[in-house]
Structure formats: C-alpha cells, structure tokens
Amino acid sequence: MFAKKYVKKNGKRVLFTSASRAEMGGNLGAVYNRMLERGLDNDYKIYKVFKRNIWDRSKFLDKFKLPFYLGISDTILIEDYHPLVNKLNYDNDTEIIQLWHANGAFKTFGYSRLGKPASPLIDGMNHRIYTKAITSSKHVIPYYAEAFAINESNVVATGIPKTDMFFNEEYIEETKSKVLYAYPQIKKAKKVILFGPTFRGGGPKTAYYPFEKIDFEALAEYCRKNDALFIFKMHFLVKNKLDIPERYSDVLINATEYREINDLLFVADILISDYSSTIYEYSLLNKPMLFFAFDLEDYIATRDFYEKFEDFVPGKIVKTFDELLFSLETHNYEFEKVQMFREKNFEFLNGGASDRVIDWLILKDYVGFEFSGEDLDQKNLVIQQGNYEDKGRVV
Missing domain, CATH: 3.40.50.11820 (CDP-glycerol glycerophosphotransferase, N-terminal domain)
Structure with a gap:
C-alpha cells in the first residue's frame, strides 16, 4: 500500500x-x-x-x-x-x-x-x-x-x-420537532405505533420483507377507530418496496427513507419489531413493545439467537396479524419485561x-x-x- x-x-x-x-x-x-x-x-x-x-x-x-x-x-x-x-x-x-x-x-x-x-x-x-x-x-x-x-x-x-442521545432531554425535544416537521400527521394522533422489523434473506443482495403478512385494511381500520398512526420503518437493506395503498395514507405512513430509526423512537408510543436490535434503544425510553414473530422457527433455523428468544425479548410475542391487532386493542404488551431487559443489557x-x-x-x-x-x-x-x-x- x-x-x-x-x-x-x-x-x-x-x-x-x-x-x-x-x-x-x-x-x-x-x-x-x-x-x-x-x-x-x-x-x-x-x-x-x-x-x-x-x-x-x-x-x-x-x-x-x-x-x-x-x-x-x-x-x-x-x-x-x-x-x-x-x-x-x-x-x-x-x-x-x-x-x-x-x-x-x-x-x-x-x-x-x-x-x-x-x-x-x-x-x-x-x-x-x-x-x-x-x-x-x-x-x-x-x-x-x-x-x-x-x-x-x-x-x-x-x-x-x-x-447517548437517550439521556439528553434537549436533543430528544429537538429531534421530536424534526420528526414532526417531516411527518405532521403525528401531531393529530393519540397513539403512534412504529413498525421496525429486520429483513429476511441471506444478506444485502437477497434482503426482503414478506409484506403479504400485513393486513393493511385491518390495520387502517384499527388506526381510525383508535385515533392511531402507524409508521413503517423498513430495514435499509430490504430490496422489495413497501407499497401502502393510497386509501390508507391518512393513518399508515411509510418512513423507510428516513435514515435514523432512533429519531422515530422518540415519537413512538409503541414499538412493533421482530428480531431487530432496535429494541435495545427503545427499552431506554421505558415504553411497551410487541414482537411480530410469525416465522420464528424458520428464523431460528437460518439465523438463530444467542439466548432463547421467548425468554429474552422485552414484550409479548405474537405469531399472527390478528394476534397483533388484538394485543394492541387490549393493551397486552407484557410491559413488565422492559425494565429487566434494560438493566441486563446496558452497563451504563x-x-x-x-x-x-x-x-x-x-x-x-x-x-x-x-x-x-x-x-x-x-x-x-x-x-x-x-x-x-x-x-x-x-x-
């Protein structure tokens, strides 16, 4: 060299x-x-x-x-x-x-x-x-x-x-303002739900997400009924594009192009994820999470975890979209797991x-x-x- x-x-x-x-x-x-x-x-x-x-x-x-x-x-x-x-x-x-x-x-x-x-x-x-x-x-x-x-x-x-930003109140407020400017619909919502899953596939060249697992119509109905806003933030490697029907654009937002998911965490009342490490950052905010793990067995076979998924994640696991909506409706998040998770996984x-x-x-x-x-x-x-x-x- x-x-x-x-x-x-x-x-x-x-x-x-x-x-x-x-x-x-x-x-x-x-x-x-x-x-x-x-x-x-x-x-x-x-x-x-x-x-x-x-x-x-x-x-x-x-x-x-x-x-x-x-x-x-x-x-x-x-x-x-x-x-x-x-x-x-x-x-x-x-x-x-x-x-x-x-x-x-x-x-x-x-x-x-x-x-x-x-x-x-x-x-x-x-x-x-x-x-x-x-x-x-x-x-x-x-x-x-x-x-x-x-x-x-x-x-x-x-x-x-x-x-570090999660311990800086001034930064949090500035970031919230930035996100609200980018997505003003958030201001009118009583509940903001952030969907931040990881990708499927072997790596950058084959990364995808199975969007057929999402019932957009049922999700939009839930949001309108509960004055909620649902924000999609797909993994940056996902190659197949998220296509939200225009008729649901009042309550379903595609924020995939927004680079930093951490910014979006500050405005979210609930995080829905699966196998994404975003759950670590979100636990610092002490807010509820749900885990939409419809393909858990397949994911274990192809990727696997360092610890048993069911014992590790700080929230309720759901396997179907109907279960996901029911957990949202009934506020069943198993929220008590968040504090234990946070204390275990952060040295400082x-x-x-x-x-x-x-x-x-x-x-x-x-x-x-x-x-x-x-x-x-x-x-x-x-x-x-x-x-x-x-x-x-x-x-």
Missing part, C-alpha cells in the same frame, strides 16, 4: 468510514460529533469516507481516497462490515475499532453463524482484523468476541455511542459512551473514569489495554 509505505504515522489521524451509510450518523456520528464538541479536531486530523449501500459503486475519488486514508490513519472507526477495510494489510500500530451498529447480542452474526446461510468462511479473514470492538454490557463480550473471531480482551463494554444507564470510546480507545486515556466494586472486570479489561492511573478512585 503506497500510503502506508511513504506516509509516516504521527498518531494523530482518525478515519471514519462506512460502506452502508451516505453520511455521518449512528455510532460513527455520535463519536465524531463528540470529538468536535471537545475540540479534538484541533489536535487530530479527521478523515471521512462514506458509501450509501454496500452494493453501490464508490465515487470515483473515493476509490483513491479510501485506500490512502486507510494506509495513513492511526485509528480507523467503522460500524458495520466494510469490505475494503477487511481486504488490506495494516501496520501493527493501526487501531481498527468496530463500533458495531447494533446494541447488545440478540440474533447471531459473524462467525457465530458458521454453518448457517450466508455465514463467513471458517478460515476467512473478515472481521478478524479488528483491534477493538465495543459492546453495551459485559455479559455480551463473549458473544462479540466469537462473532468477530477476536480475543475477549479486545472487546470493551463502553456502552453504545448512539444511545447515564450516557457517556461516546466519551468512553474516545478516551479509552482513541486517546488511550483511562484517567477520570471511576470503577465501582461491581465494575472490577471492566477495570481489568481497561488495564490490559493501556495505562490506568488509580488516583483514589473507588475500586
């Missing part, structure tokens, strides 16, 4: 890159924005290269810029599978940090899916190059280590940067994940973070990854 050979590292170059988003956002955006807020762009040179979808062609200049930046950067941050990042060889002092876009460990991914459709090759190199990866809590560290085929000591429970419930990523993994500065008695395992991991100064902290 030309850049690696002729441009000397200086410890001050950081690259943010994604192969599945057109612009800064998600975990990358949270860390990037926090670096700017802290003025770190005065000391560090920050590069950015993005591509809308993994199957899209790169922009002409990006074909040269991205390999060059990969070669000269000291720290490379990604939040998804990035083909080019995984293809190159790097100096031993290059940090490649995976800020995986999902929270927690729900459905299996990476090398945890060996033997399943579209799983990586057992001797493949995808993911193995990461020097660090982050998780929402300590108990999922073994799952991420397995999925990325890296050592558990290289997986750190910093919390998930994009969840006070924000600050972006700062921990920056300080622990980019700056390698562990001073200023207190570890309580129950955080000794995390402290030991931090010590393994750099100098930790214990100046009278509670340990």
Whole structure:
C-alpha cells in the first residue's frame, strides 16, 4: 500500500468510514460529533469516507481516497462490515475499532453463524482484523468476541455511542420537532405505533420483507377507530418496496427513507419489531413493545439467537396479524419485561459512551473514569489495554 509505505504515522489521524451509510450518523456520528464538541479536531486530523449501500459503486475519488486514508490513519472507526477495510494489510500500530451498529447480542452474526446461510468462511479473514470492538454490557463480550473471531480482551463494554442521545432531554425535544416537521400527521394522533422489523434473506443482495403478512385494511381500520398512526420503518437493506395503498395514507405512513430509526423512537408510543436490535434503544425510553414473530422457527433455523428468544425479548410475542391487532386493542404488551431487559443489557444507564470510546480507545486515556466494586472486570479489561492511573478512585 503506497500510503502506508511513504506516509509516516504521527498518531494523530482518525478515519471514519462506512460502506452502508451516505453520511455521518449512528455510532460513527455520535463519536465524531463528540470529538468536535471537545475540540479534538484541533489536535487530530479527521478523515471521512462514506458509501450509501454496500452494493453501490464508490465515487470515483473515493476509490483513491479510501485506500490512502486507510494506509495513513492511526485509528480507523467503522460500524458495520466494510469490505475494503477487511481486504488490506495494516501496520501493527493501526487501531481498527468496530463500533458495531447494533446494541447488545440478540440474533447471531459473524462467525457465530458458521454453518448457517450466508455465514463467513471458517478460515476467512473478515472481521478478524479488528483491534477493538465495543459492546453495551459485559455479559455480551463473549458473544462479540466469537462473532468477530477476536480475543475477549479486545472487546470493551463502553456502552453504545448512539444511545447517548437517550439521556439528553434537549436533543430528544429537538429531534421530536424534526420528526414532526417531516411527518405532521403525528401531531393529530393519540397513539403512534412504529413498525421496525429486520429483513429476511441471506444478506444485502437477497434482503426482503414478506409484506403479504400485513393486513393493511385491518390495520387502517384499527388506526381510525383508535385515533392511531402507524409508521413503517423498513430495514435499509430490504430490496422489495413497501407499497401502502393510497386509501390508507391518512393513518399508515411509510418512513423507510428516513435514515435514523432512533429519531422515530422518540415519537413512538409503541414499538412493533421482530428480531431487530432496535429494541435495545427503545427499552431506554421505558415504553411497551410487541414482537411480530410469525416465522420464528424458520428464523431460528437460518439465523438463530444467542439466548432463547421467548425468554429474552422485552414484550409479548405474537405469531399472527390478528394476534397483533388484538394485543394492541387490549393493551397486552407484557410491559413488565422492559425494565429487566434494560438493566441486563446496558452497563451504563447515564450516557457517556461516546466519551468512553474516545478516551479509552482513541486517546488511550483511562484517567477520570471511576470503577465501582461491581465494575472490577471492566477495570481489568481497561488495564490490559493501556495505562490506568488509580488516583483514589473507588475500586
């Protein structure tokens, strides 16, 4: 690689890159924005290269810029599978940090899916190059280590940067205003229901959702009867298009083109999902969820979960659309599961994940973070990854 050979590292170059988003956002955006807020762009040179979808062609200049930046950067941050990042060889002092876009460990991914459709090759190199990866809590560290085929000591429970916004009331109110501007119908609804399922299929090239499972007429009737608004936010990989009949447009909204589902969570009174990791973020809002899992057995056979689905999810499971509507009508959500889920799957419930990523993994500065008695395992991991100064902290 030309850049690696002729441009000397200086410890001050950081690259943010994604192969599945057109612009800064998600975990990358949270860390990037926090670096700017802290003025770190005065000391560090920050590069950015993005591509809308993994199957899209790169922009002409990006074909040269991205390999060059990969070669000269000291720290490379990604939040998804990035083909080019995984293809190159790097100096031993290059940090490649995976800020995986999902929270927690729900459905299996990476090398945890060996033997399943579209799983990586057992001797493949995808993911193995990461020097660090982050998780929402300590108990999922073994799952991420397995999925990325890296050592558990290289997986750190910093919390998930994009969840910092859930602890910022000013941000929440600003985001609500932005969503209401985009979808003014929300203002008139007494109940806002967000439908955010994941895709079916083996991967980006075959991703789809079986829209025939949705009874649009019955759903519109329920919404009109209950002054409700139903918002569809399909997974960005889904290739077959959602087509809502025009006669239902007063109560059914297609918000698939709205990039950040987290923004929509703030205006939703109920989330309906299936196997999507969006449930982690939504649990932070302490609101009810339903799980439309009509194909649970098939999904287990082809994708599977780290824990038993029925015992894990924070809400009621329904298998048919009639059951889904009945649960909505009767307010049967099994809401008591939400708090237990939240406490299990989040190491920190006070924000600050972006700062921990920056300080622990980019700056390698562990001073200023207190570890309580129950955080000794995390402290030991931090010590393994750099100098930790214990100046009278509670340990």
